[in-house]
Structures are given as C-alpha cells and as structure tokens.
Amino acid sequence: MAYEISLLIVMGISITAGLSLNLITGFCGQISLGHAAFMGIGAYTSALMTKNGFPFFPSLAAGMLLAGIAGFFVGLSSLRVRHDFLAITTMGVGFLFIGLVRQQDALGGEMGISGIPDPGLGKIGFLLLVLGCAALVILFCQFMKRSWLGFSFDVVADDEDTALLMGLNVTQFKLIAFAIGTCLAGLAGGLYAHNVRFIDPESFGFIESITVLSMVVIGGIGSVWGVVIASAVLSVLPLWFQFIEDYKLLVYGLLLFSVMRFSPGGLSAIFSKIFTRSLK
Amino acid sequence: MSPLLFVDSATIKFGGLSAIQDITFHLDSKELLGVIGPNGAGKTTLMRTITGIYQSQKGSIELEGIQISNLPIHKRVKSGLSMSQQLVRPFKSMNFLDNVIFAAGHRKTQKPLKTIFLKSRIEEKQKAMNLLEQLGISDMALEKPEKAPLGYLKRLELARAMALEPKILILDEPLAGLNQGEAEKLADTLKTLNKQGQTMILIEHNLREVMRICSRLIVLNNGKILAEGEPNSVFKQTRVQEAYLGEKINAGT
C-alpha cells in the first residue's frame, strides 16, 4: 500500500509540473527549457522555511509566490527574444539557477538540503493534498482554455504580430502565462521537496527541465488531458519497471526524438487522428 | 474641426533608401480614400506606418486630434485603426469563424487579467457569422485557413479588420486574388459600408473598382504624393498618366 501511495504522489506532482509548463509552452507558445529552475525556487524556498520552523502551508505558498515573481522577470525576456533564442535564454536561466545555488553555502551548496521536515499530514493526507492540487490545476487549465484568456493565448501562440493587429497587448498576456505557469511550478517544487525531503541542485537541472518538457511534448503541446496522461505515465514508468530505471534517460531521449520526428502534435494528435478516422 | 486622421510628413528610410518621404495628408470622417500608385510606390509602407508596424522617422500622426505616433500597434488598434493586410495572415490553428470571433471580442481582451473570467462567445459568434455572410465566405466558417483559396483568405482578413469596429478601416489590396465578379461584389459591399458611415482607406490596383467607389484619391510614386483629388480629375493629370504608363513600359521589358 505504501508503495502505491508513493507512486500516486509522484504522479500527482508530475501532473502539476507538466501542466505548469504546458501553460507557458503549450497555451501561450513560449518555449522554456529552464522550467525546473522554478520548481527549484519553490522547493528551496519552502524547504528552507519549514526547516526554520515555519508552518508547511505558508511555506508552500511563499515558494509559489517567489517562483511566480522569478517567472515574471524571466518572462520579460520573452519580450525581447523569440523562438530559438527564447529557448536558449530560458535554458541559460536554468543553468544560472543551479550555478548560483551550487556556490551558496546558505542554500546547502553542492550537498543540497536534507532533513526537510515532514509536513505532518500523514502519508494519506499528503497524498490527498498532492492529488487535490493536481485536480485543481487540471480544472484550472480546462477553465482557462475555454475562457477568453485561453483564446488570447492561442492567438499569441499562433502569430504574435497579427495578435497585435487585433489590438491585443501581447506583452501582458505573455507575462501572465509566465507568472501563472512558474507559480504552479513552484507548487510542484514545494510538494516535491516535502515528499522526498531532500533536495540538491541536480534535482532541478537541465535533465529535469527536459523531463518536464518531454511530458508536455509527448502528451501534445497545449492539450490538457494529453499532458496529464503523459506526465502520469512517464513519471511512474521507471518505478514500475525496474529495468527501465537504468535506461530511463535512453527511453526519454528516444521518446522525445520519435514524437517530434513522427508526430510533432504528440499523443493528443495521434489520438485525435485515430478518433476522427474511426468516426469516418 | 480637425480631420479624423492627419498624417504629417511620414518618412521611413530602409538602410538609407527612402520608402516614403514627407507624406502629408488628411482623412475626413465618412470618407472613402483611395491610395494608388505603381508597385514599390510606398503604399503598404505608408499604411504600416499609420498602424505602427513601422515608426515614422519624422512628423506625426493624429487620430481625432490626438497624437498616436508614439503608441504601440495594439494601442493604435484600440484607439480605432484596423488594417486588413495585403499578405494574408490568418491564425492558422483556428477556423474562419474563430478567427473573426476573436477580433469581434476586442473589447473583452482589453484587460488581460479579467479575460480569465470571461467565457461567453455567443454575442461575438453572432457578429462574426454575420460578417462572414456579408462577405460571402460563411460556407467556410468551420474550415481551417490552410485549405482555403486566396480569395477567401483575403475576405477573412477583411472580416477580422471589420470585426474590430474601427473608426478607420485600412484595406491593403482587398480585391487582389478575386475574379472580376467577386471583386465587383466586394467593392459594392465596401461602398455600402462606406455609405453606412464607415471611414476607409483603400489601397488597390484594380483601378476600375477604385474609380467606381472612391470619393477621393491619393497617387503615390517613389515614396511621395504625386497627385491628390477627385478620381477623374486626378487621372487627367499628365504626370499620373506618365507614372502609370511608365510602369506598363517597365513591366513589358
């Protein structure tokens, strides 16, 4: 039972993380290769706070807030650069984050932070919290997709220049996407830190960013359910099949490559193709 | 009373070459102003300067007596300019109807933070459908733009610009890509719109339709205003004839 619970916790955190990036990259079309940094900000903030005696929930909220603020400022870069350049810039932000954390003793440096206190909710309680968060994020994304905010994100993702001619303040929409997306990444990070109860810079490195990105891309950029399924499956695959653990990165790498090469729309594109075909 | 739009000494240089130079003109409310001229005369550049895609290096642009030269594109659109572009740029990920619905919701998207609480598209959908019908492209409403012929995309571009309910509708060659029958029909639609009170600037190569529907013409050549006035009198001027004949001779060689 304990094993199933920890699987579900990992799944729930991944879904939150996957959807948080999907908001920025999928909905609003702004690619980010440094998303793990924002999970890191949420994780470090909340972990340091609970370790210093602050209660769990305010610490979690502080982590979200700080990640969101950082995301807002990183989002400013998307006003200067686009596409490939934005990808490289956000990747740079990711490396800068771990580069800074590594050298700061106050943040645990290379060794990371261990002994993060238990949130005191019990195993089941924590599971419910994580799944509740994931469910809320799913609902939020669905709600947003159907609102005029989601509609505007679609337009920004489609063609920024023409969006301006529709009278859209593209700048503000991009910043909103970055702020909300990174804030939710901070939530995922905080939950992660209090689940594993140990964090180090490597937990939020480039590979982690790519892992989250692969959930979005494999699920289908912009699709809520595709990303939910991909996040859930990809996060627990290595735990289910012990033999994959050793080849986890190989599988990730090949999956990322194959999906982009053969179906850039991801799982959701494959499903909708099968679905429309079976209707005909 | 000041004119609706006043453009003063609009000048754009690309790497030392002037695309347009010291262009000054005005536009009165409810006018249908035609802008014509040979290829490369600077017509599109001028319109892009008015909408803010390019920044004029000189002079000023006033809408209803208010300076708009320093405003970014989206604010100029909000203050009442909208443009249908010569090169069509539909949102490829959405169908015809959604393209127009989005433009029709321009009031809803003004305050980004509030947009998350706005869901209903009923009103905009109705408005968009009416526009598609008015322009004769409602049969494609649920199709994605990638499959559509150019004539449809041109009218989609126009429908979006109209959906923004502008004070001034700027149309960059809306008739191009349409056959003569379609062009005539669309020109009639534009004329009707104008009669209903819509102010318009029309860039067009189809001189027959321009002569038919425009109340006033500006002729551009080499980035400058060559002639201005009532259509028939403009074409009586020898320099206008030369500019056009010159183009024909060039095109023949």
Next chain:
Amino acid sequence: MLFLDLLIQGLLQGSIYGLIAVGLTLVYGLLRILHVAHAGLFTLGGYICVIVTNQTSSFLLAVLTSMILVGLAGMIIYRICYQPILDQPPFVPLIASIGLFIAMEELFRIFFGAYGLSFTELPLQEPLALMQINLKQAEWITIASSVGFVAMLAFLANRTKLGLAWKATVTDPEIASSFGVNIIQVRYLNFFIGSSLAAVSGCMMAVLNNLVEPTMGSVPSYKMLAIIVLGGLGNVRGTLIAAVLLGIIESYGTIYLDDLLDRDSIAFVFLIIALMIRPQGLFQRH
C-alpha cells in the same frame, strides 16, 4: 605567472569550444536548426580517437578516421532526423535534437561503460617551447588546429566554387537553387564539415584530459548554444571570437568568481545580458 597561465588555459579551452561551435553555427546558418546533438558527435569523435589510437598506436590515423566517421554520422543525422521535419516550427527540431543527444549519451554509457576510456599510451606529451611559452605538443596542436581549420573554412567559403555555392545557399536558398546549386548536396557537405570539426575537437579533448566519458558532451552541448548566439548565429568568425573570449573569461572566472557562480554558468550570464541588449547577437550577420 598565474595571469599568463590562466590566459593560456583559457585560450586552450576556447579553441576546443571554437571547433565545436563553428560546426554548430554552420548548421544554424544553413538550416536554422539548433543542433544540440552536435555535442554527441563531439563525444563520438573522442571515443573513436581513443579506440583507434589504442588499436593502431597512430594518433594521426585516429583523428582522420574520427573525422570521416563522425562526418558521415552527421550526414546520417541530417538525413534521418532533420530533413523530414524542416518545415515544422523551430522548437520541433530543437526538442528532437535534445532527445537524440540524451539518447546518444546513454548509448555511450551502455556500450563503453560509465567511467569512460583512456589512452593506453597518451600521445603528444613532449613539451615544446615557442616564444618562451612552454606547452605540451597536444596543447599547441589544439590551438593551431582551431585557428587552422577556421582559416581553411574561410578560404573554402570565399575562394572555391563549392564555398561560394554554400554562401549563396545560406543567403538565399531559392536564388541559389535557381542558379543551379544543388542545395541538398550543400546541406550534406555542411553537416560533414561541421561534424568533422566537432570530431577534431573531441580528439583534442580526449588527449588533453586523457579521458573520454559519456557525459563529456553535456557541458559543451548547451554552452555551444550560448557561444553561437553570442557570435551572431551563422557567423563563423564571430563564433570563434566568442568561443575564445569565453574560454579566457571562464579561466579567470574560476579564480575570481568562484564564491558566487560556478564556471559553467558564466557563459549564460553573458548570454542573457547580451541577448537582452542586442537580441540579434553580438556580431551581426553580413
């Protein structure tokens, strides 16, 4: 003498960066693809070099073999991975490339072990003093090959028919093909040359460290991206200058910035500052 030592170390590191980055910038110049898997080819080059040297005890032969094989591998990657998705938005080939690179790293680990390979007898270790600077042969060769290959590339591009065809294709593929340039051939050649240069770089890295390991490409993979952006994407000379400057700055940074930031992040500080000031890169094309 610390000052001079750091300068030379920086120059060496910069030369390695330069050789990899030039190949990457060539690919970007032609296809607008951020070819992250290029760093995988760099690693492959290092592995081939160590294996062939250990088998034949000829370092020169090893470098040549490595250049040819890696060049071919680059062409295969273009054909299988990039050509079919060139019409997709830029993030598609970028993510595909990242996936490919991760898979390549894992394959090196699975085939050759996590701890890497070393030379049984390390070549080019004799000291050689030039202009009162005392370095190992291998170190001199690294610097010389980076300058030499880039000069050769410049010569090829400006003085030969093939080079002119390449330049024409970079500027405007449509016009080039209307003048009878075979664009597909140019692309293959582009990948061959770029990948061979990465192989040379991998070989030199192998000798300098007496080690090739699966992850030797991971730091270059992203740092190269920073360098080619700083160098003005597609600009060979700018890229080399950016690479050498970065090598030198990092070399001093390790001493003076260590409390604040680790070495591998320095490139990105410059990258982010540079992009925010000049979104088109430091050295503009043309």
